[in-house]
Amino acid sequence: MHHKSINLSISIDSVAFSPDGRQMASGSGDTIVRLWDLDTQTPMFTCTGHKNWVLCIAWSPDGKHLASGSKSGELQCWDPQTGKPAGNPLAGHKKWITGISWEPVHLNAPCRRFVSASKDGDARIWDISLKKCVICLSGHTLAVTCVKWSGDGVIYTGSQDCTIKVWETSQGKLIRELKGHGHWVNSLALSTEYVLRTGVLIILTKGNAPERLVSGSDDFTMFLWEPAVSKHHKVHMTGHQQLVNHVYFSPDGQWVASTSFDKSVKLWNGTTGEFVAAFRGHVGPVYQISWSADSRLLLSGSKDSTLKVWDIRTKKLKQDLPGHADEVYAVDWSPDGDKVASGGKDRVLKISATARNPELKNQFNLIGRSNLVQHCSYEAVDHGV
Secondary structure, three states, X not given: OOOOOOEEEXXXXXXXXXXXXXXXXXXXOOOOEEEEEOOOOEEEEEEOOOOOOEEEEEEOOOOOOEEEEEOOOOEEEEEOOOOEEOOOXXXXXXXXXXXXXXXXXXXXXXXXXXXXXXXXOOEEEEEOOOOEEEXXXXXXXXXXXXXXXXXXXXXXXXXXXXXXXXEOOOOOOEEEEEOOOOOOEEEEEEOOHHHHHHOOOOOOOOOOOOOOEXXXXXXXXXXXXXXXXXXXXXXEEOOOOOOEEEEEEOOOOOEEEEEEOOOOEEEEEOOOOOEEEEEOOXXXXXXXXXXXXXXXXXXXXXXXXXXXXXXXXXXXXXEEEOOOOOOEEEEEEOOOOOEEEEEEOOOXXXXXXXXXXXXXXXXXXXXXXXXXXXXXXXXXXOOOO
């Protein structure tokens, strides 16, 4: 592999690719959001304004806005073309931001609303045109750990209070509660996620199948839900021996992958919830996973400092990627299939160019920052799918 690097001084906590795949944003413990040009592998803009670690960032599906959230609880919107803040910081949360999710572009274009989740127990809907919080979603009794704005137009919030709440978004009314987990809800995934993040409307065959939701928990288990159909879970997915860190539907909705502190990656049927296979090879907890655009390969990053690519057809390890010098917190595969990103405790952000080739190649490192990467995500608008 071909290597290139950009180095930072503290951990990188979040990275996200722009819709066209030519820019990448990163947030780190030095309170700075950086916008990178992937063609030149240099920083385009250094965005200052946060007063604490930048924990999460998210591009709007139309690529016109970037939102970031910090450990202090404030949010900021940025103009990716100039690197300038789009107004003052958005204040309201009392504790750190745990997640950001934009309203899908097919529901409201151009994008102007996003939802944030916080350790303070609330989720808030923000309107970037009005530059303020328009709805506060209050009801959880403990921290909100994850949030998803669904293709059906509702918002899902997962919490340390063991529940998942479903909210309508015009007035912020609680529609229903999804109960069953015996411990914290750590991760939520939607069967429509690839469509929503890329901003491309795709008819996913199988008629008018309802949108599916998967939740992963500290109780070692997962639930498959069809929230529009029932408040009761469809399947209880058991098998992990320790807490579930991350759950993720494949782009085609056929599979669900999950990671755990038990050092395994597990594969499940995305419709029935049935267990399919366990991928073993990591020697430490597996933090995050990401799918290739064609749903054929799965990337995983671990505390053991390695990155592994798994073949869904053979159910075996396909490739070991050159890893990091320390724990890998975040991995992502671009929706166009061209790039893979990873970041972690060693303050190095690695990008591997795939050229739509099953064998990853042309790896370079972006170094030059100052914090761990704990989350990676790509956004893309239209790649001719």
